[in-house]
Structures are given as C-alpha cells and as structure tokens.
Amino acid sequence: MRADYPTIPGLGLDDTTLKAVWDGFHPPRLTQARHLAGLTKKEVAEGIGVSPAAVGQYETGSSKPRVGLIPRLAEVLDVPVQFFLAGRPMGKLDTSMAHFRVLRSTSGAQRNRALGFAGQTWELTYALEKRVRLPLVDVPGFTGGEIHPGTEIPAEPVGAARELRKRWQLGKGPVRHLIRQMEAHGVVVVTPPEADQATAKIDAFASGGLPRPLVVLTPNRADDVYRHRFSAAHELGHLVLHAASTGDARQEREADAFAAEFLTPRTSILPLLPRRMDLAQLADLSRTWGVSVKSLIYRCRELGLASEATASRAYQRLNALAGQPGFSAEPVSGFPGEQPVMLRQAFELAERDQDLTVRDLARELAWKPARVRELLGMPDSRPVLHLV
Numbered sequence: 001m002r003a004d005y006p007t008i009p010g011l012g013l014d015d016t017t018l019k020a021v022w023d024g025f026h027p028p029r030l031t032q033a034r035h036l037a038g039l040t041k042k043e044v045a046e047g048i049g050v051s052p053a054a055v056g057q058y059e060t061g062s063s064k065p066r067v068g069l070i071p072r073l074a075e076v077l078d079v080p081v082q083f084f085l086a087g088r089p090m091g092k093l094d095t096s097m098a099h100f101r102v103l104r105s106t107s108g109a110q111r112n113r114a115l116g117f118a119g120q121t122w123e124l125t126y127a128l129e130k131r132v133r134l135p136l137v138d139v140p141g142f143t144g145g146e147i148h149p150g151t152e153i154p155a156e157p158v159g160a161a162r163e164l165r166k167r168w169q170l171g172k173g174p175v176r177h178l179i180r181q182m183e184a185h186g187v188v189v190v191t192p193p194e195a196d197q198a199t200a201k202i203d204a205f206a207s208g209g210l211p212r213p214l215v216v217l218t219p220n221r222a223d224d225v226y227r228h229r230f231s232a233a234h235e236l237g238h239l240v241l242h243a244a245s246t247g248d249a250r251q252e253r254e255a256d257a258f259a260a261e262f263l264t265p266r267t268s269i270l271p272l273l274p275r276r277m278d279l280a281q282l283a284d285l286s287r288t289w290g291v292s293v294k295s296l297i298y299r300c301r302e303l304g305l306a307s308e309a310t311a312s313r314a315y316q317r318l319n320a321l322a323g324q325p326g327f328s329a330e331p332v333s334g335f336p337g338e339q340p341v342m343l344r345q346a347f348e349l350a351e352r353d354q355d356l357t358v359r360d361l362a363r364e365l366a367w368k369p370a371r372v373r374e375l376l377g378m379p380d381s382r383p384v385l386h387l388v
Contacts, residue, residue, distance in 0.1 A: 018067050018081065019067060021070055021084055021085055024084075024087060026084060026085060027060060028092065029085070030073070030077075032092075032116050032120075033073075033077040034077060035115070036113060038109060038113050040052075040109075042055075047075075047076035048065075048069050049072075050065075070084065078368070088123070088364075088365070088366065089123060091119030091120065091126075091210055093207055093209050094115070094209075099238040099245045114205060117192055118205075118207050118214055118216060119210075120375065121216075121343075121375060122188070124343065124375050124376070127361060128347060129346075131356065132350050134186065134212075135184055135185060135342075136186050137185070137187075137213060138167070138186055139236075139239050140152070140160075140163070140167070141160075141208075141240040141241060141242075142208050142213050142239055155241070157254045157257040157258035158266075160258055161261035164240060164262065168181065172268045174263075175233075176290075176337065177337030178290070179217075180337050180338075182232065183340060186212060186213070187213045187215055188213065188215070188343065189215045190216055190217070190343070190375065191218065191339075191340065191377070192219065193374040204231040206235035206238045206239050215232060215236065217232060217235075223329055224329035224331070225290070225332045225334070226286065226292035226295070226329075227292065229338060230291065230295060233258070233259035233263050234255045234256060235255070236259070237257075237259055240258065241255065242254075242255075260302070263289065263290065263295075264291055264295075264299055269289070269303075270303055270305075273300050273303065275305060277297070277310055279317060279318060279321065282297065282300075283326050283327060294318060297311050297318065300314075340377070343375070344378060347376050347378075
C-alpha cells in the first residue's frame with residue numbers, strides 16, 4: 001500500500017515558509033534541480049555568491065544554505081522555493097538504470113539532465129496515478145512495480161520479440177499505433193519539450209529502474225515517423241531484455257534485433273521482400289509496415305536475400321532519392337497513434353471528474369505550472385502580453 005505524502009504548502013513567500021523550507025531542506029532535491037537546469041556547481045555558486053565547495057556541501061547534506069540564500073537558489077535553478085523540501089516521492093536514477101542509445105557521444109551533464117527529466121516524469125506519473133488507474137504494467141523482464149502475471153520470455157532478442165507480439169496479441173501483421181500499444185501495456189512514453197535542448201540532443205532512452213517502465217523519445221527523431229517507431233521498439237527491447245544498462249555495443253545490437261523482429265517478423269515479412277532489390281516495392285512495404293526503406297534493405301541483407309555489395313548499392317540509390325515523393329521523411333505530428341497521450345489523458349480525466357488543475361499538480365509537486373504543462377504536452381495557450 002502506498003504512503004500518503006503531504007501536499008506542499010502554498011507558493012507564497014514569507015519568513016515562516018522560508019524557515020520551513022530550511023528545516024526540511026532535502027539535499028538530493030538541490031542536485032536534481034541543478035541537473036535539470038544543466039548547471040555546474042561552479043555556475044550555481046557564482047549565481048548565489050558562494051564557493052563551489054559550499055554548493056557541494058549543500059548537496060551532500062554536510063551543511064545547509066543560509067535561509068536567505070534559498071530564494072536565490074530557487075531563482076538561479078528556476079524552481080519554486082518549496083522544490084527543496086523533503087517529504088515528496090522522488091524519482092532517482094543513475095546511468096546504470098537507463099539505456100542511452102550512444103553512451104560515449106553524450107556528456108555527463110546531458111545524461112544527468114535526461115535522468116532528471118525521467119525522474120520528474122515518474123513523479124508526475126505517481127501524482128496522477130493516485131487519482132487515475134493507469135494500465136497494468138505488462139512488460140516481461142521489467143523488475144519494478146506491479147507486473148502483470150504471464151509466461152516467461154526468451155532471453156534472446158528474436159525469440160523475445162516473437163513472444164511479446166504473441167502476449168500482446170498483435171497477430172502476424174504490421175504493428176499499428178506502436179506508441180499507443182506501449183502505453184496500453186503500462187509503459188510511460190514521453191517526449192521532452194524542444195526547449196529542453198540538453199535532453200533533446202540525447203537519442204531515445206529507456207529506464208526500467210522506476211516503479212513504471214519509461215521510454216523517452218527525443219524530438220530529434222520526431223521528423224521521421226519510421227525512425228521514431230524503430231527507436232520506440234528498440235527501447236522496448238531494452239526493457240524486455242536488459243535489467244541493467246552496461247552501455248556496451250552488445251546490448252544495442254540485441255535491442256536492434258528485437259526491434260526488427262518485433263516490427264517486421266521474419267515469417268511475415270520474408271515472403272513479401274523482393275528477391276531482387278526493388279526500391280519501389282520496398283517503399284510500398286515501408287508504408288504498410290511502418291518501417292523505413294533503409295531498415296527493409298538491412299532486413300533483406302539480414303535474411304539472406306541480398307549480398308553486402310547489393311545492399312550497399314541500394315543504400316546509395318536510396319540516398320539519391322532522399323526528399324523525393326515516396327521517399328521523403330514524414331513527421332510524427334501526422335500520425336496521432338505514434339504520439340504519447342497517456343499522461344495527458346489521465347490529467348484530463350482527473351480534471352473532469354476530480355476538478356484537478358495544473359496549479360493543483362504544480363503545488364503538490366512543487367514545480368512551476370509551466371513545467372507541469374510541458375511534461376503533459378499541454379503548451380500554455382494564453383497570449384503573452386508585453387508592456388508598451
């Protein structure tokens with residue numbers, strides 16, 4: 001049974017509130033806020049007029065910032081003062097708990113900011129799940145939270161993909177609305193706001209280290225629905241196959257193999273693939289199966305229908321056709337079934353039936369309302385007014 005956590009007090013500032021925040025100052029919240037802001041300890045220190053060593057002591061809990069510094073900390077890190085209070089459930093992750101697509105190409109600051117975003121997403125999910133029943137988690141291999149009972153799944157990627165398709169009753173044809181399928185089976189799927197540049201630069205990643213599995217699909221994939229779907233299937237493979245992230249190439253190859261079999265099962269796609277490389281035929285299959293022509297060329301090579309040299313020539317021809325009708329990228333915005341909606345719909349249900357507002361959530365989470373809207377995918381539609 002989950003514990004009830006106190007709702008954060010109102011957002012007005014006075015001596016009593018500041019003293020309460022000082023009394024309940026939670027060092028990990030300072031670290032989380034700094035990571036989310038993408039700032040170093042030195043940059044925070046310069047912003048509030050102390051030494052980097054002092055900020056380090058605040059984060060380890062060996063000392064506290066003076067009461068008068070807390071509003072300045074909140075301003076520098078762009079959070080409400082109450083953000084630093086203890087007593088709220090916190091999503092904490094480290095690199096071993098998240099599968100980053102290309103670990104070596106991302107900086108520690110980028111990964112920390114992405115992990116902070118993932119933790120905040122879970123905190124929002126938790127707040128909504130107290131009010132709305134979300135789908136049961138039905139992801140074999142997921143080790144956290146409530147797991148829907150079922151059979152074991154093979155440890156190797158192709159067998160795991162086949163078993164999951166069977167378990168999710170997807171049949172033998174194309175996977176329609178992949179993101180909605182993942183959400184329907186308890187996976188939280190989110191896309192960071194484009195303003196969050198550091199997280200947006202990281203390729204898609206997944207985490208099974210929280211009470212619900214989480215997949216983050218970054219905006220750099222949203223310009224091509226086929227890349228977007230393959231990234232989602234790749235991250236689903238990590239959740240099914242890998243309890244912890246090692247960041248090595250083997251896990252990435254296994255996740256790719258899972259995604260290929262999950263989206264284009266061998267027994268279904270093999271009879272449809274051309275025996276001689278035909279890009280027009282592959283383009284038709286691409287639209288039907290929701291995968292890229294490039295991935296189908298690779299599938300031909302993988303299944304023994306084309307040599308390495310033939311596949312290489314096909315890639316060159318495909319590059320020459322880039323941007324042409326039938327071969328141009330299609331943005332995810334044109335495919336509602338490939339856009340995450342679970343968290344927003346949960347909020348809308350609670351808003352309708354329980355009079356929940358964005359400000360209510362912001363107060364409970366100790367976030368700014370704008371941050372709640374960002375994570376819900378609900379941009380503020382109010383006009384921006386400027387003084388003349």
